[in-house]
Amino acid sequence: MVNAELTFQNVLVSSALIALAWRLLKFFAKHPFDNLPGPSSPSILFGNIKQFANPQAWAFHQNITETYSHVVKYRGLGNQAQLWVSDPKALHYIVVKEQDVYEVPVRIRTVLFGEGLLATVGDQHRKQRKMLNPVFSPRHLQEMVPIFYHVSHKLHEAILSRVTSGPQEIDMLHWFGRTALELVGQSGLGYSFDDLDDRPPHPYGLSIKKFIPALFRVPILTLLLPYVSELGPPAFRRAFVKLIPFADVQRVVEMVEMMDKTSHEIVRYKESSNLVADEQVGGGKDMCGLRLPAGNIGHPHGSYN
Numbered sequence: 001m002v003n004a005e006l007t008f009q010n011v012l013v014s015s016a017l018i019a020l021a022w023r024l025l026k027f028f029a030k031h032p033f034d035n036l037p038g039p040s041s042p043s044i045l046f047g048n049i050k051q052f053a054n055p056q057a058w059a060f061h062q063n064i065t066e067t068y069s070h071v072v073k074y075r076g077l078g079n080q081a082q083l084w085v086s087d088p089k090a091l092h093y094i095v096v097k098e099q100d101v102y103e104v105p106v107r108i109r110t111v112l113f114g115e116g117l118l119a120t121v122g123d124q125h126r127k128q129r130k131m132l133n134p135v136f137s138p139r140h141l142q143e144m145v146p147i148f149y150h151v152s153h154k155l156h157e158a159i160l161s162r163v164t165s166g167p168q169e170i171d172m173l174h175w176f177g178r179t180a181l182e183l184v185g186q187s188g189l190g191y192s193f194d195d196l197d198d199r200p201p202h203p204y205g206l207s208i209k210k211f212i213p214a215l216f217r218v219p220i221l222t223l224l225l226p227y228v229s230e231l232g233p234p235a236f237r238r239a240f241v242k243l244i245p246f247a248d249v250q251r252v253v254e255m256v257e258m259m260d261k262t263s264h265e266i267v268r269y270k271e272s273s274n275l276v277a278d279e280q281v282g283g284g285k286d287m288c289g290l291r292l293p294a295g296n297i298g299h300p301h302g303s304y305n
Contacts, residue, residue: 033081038073039064046220047075052084053219061086077223111229144187151186154196155179174201181205191266204262207255214255217248 041047051060052074064072070087085091094102110119117128134140155175162168178194178201185193193202215222221244231237241253 031081033073033083036071036073036083037068038084039068041075041079043075044079046077047079047082049076049219049223053216053222055213055216077220111226147187148183151179151182151196154182158196177201177209178205181208189266190270202262203258207258211252211255211259214248214252218246218252221249 039048039051042051051057064074064084065086070085071090072084072086074082074084076082085094115124117125117132120128158175159170162170175196178196181202181204182192182194182196185191193204229237232240241249244250
């Protein structure tokens with residue numbers, strides 16, 4: 001019994017020493033980015049993350065570009081060396097010319113966008129693009145022109161109703177944002193988000209608009225999210241994240257829940273709709289309507305994700 005305990009302790013101590021030695025080796029070993037200039041790290045745990053990812057980070061970005069170069073080494077989570085590139089020629093080479101070589105980390109894409117067209121790579125991405133080819137054919141795009149005319153006329157009426165009594169100051173960015181969402185909704189999803197009237201905008205549009213700025217307010221949690229997104233069942237993760245006592249985190253949670261709820265409503269509407277094409281939103285010419293019968297979009301085991 002004593003020998004067994006000693007053996008277990010030896011294994012435990014040896015494992016700890018090996019892990020420590022490995023971390024020290026990685027810390028002192030020369031990194032490929034070591035020859036690049038960059039700002040010093042203010043934190044061993046978070047590196048330069050808080051300086052890079054915050055709503056007021058523009059001055060820091062401009063400063064490192066002027067002080068160092070367009071290719072800069074900085075420290076990420078755990079003080080690991082990371083690469084920051086702002087040179088237009090280098091970015092073109094990375095994301096356009098050699099886009100098959102460069103891949104955004106899959107975990108981050110999957111957490112933010114699921115397994116849809118924006119997040120998948122390789123064969124899965126090619127299959128999804130192939131399924132959508134008929135949607136972007138010249139003939140089908142031509143059939144969507146009446147949808148754009150209809151929504152544009154609604155925008156015209158909304159603005160006209162506000163200037164009939166005299167000159168008025170109108171926030172066109174606000175109205176163009178509502179119009180863009182309605183165009184995407186009718187032509188892409190066969191779903192109407194907004195009648196472009198005096199009623200408040202659809203909360204889905206507000207959530208999309210505020211989602212990315214809200215993520216920048218919680219940069220550390222955003223980096224940790226891919227590593228904890230598979231812990232336990234969804235109900236456990238949902239309950240756990242609601243216990244986090246930070247208002248910025250809870251705002252992100254509310255936006256995600258709103259977008260998820262609306263997405264499910266759209267799918268249920270499309271699956272349960274028994275209307276003839278002319279009575280459907282967008283006249284049944286939307287992208288979702290074309291792909292739904294062939295892809296089982298709402299079925300958990302369907303071929304379309």
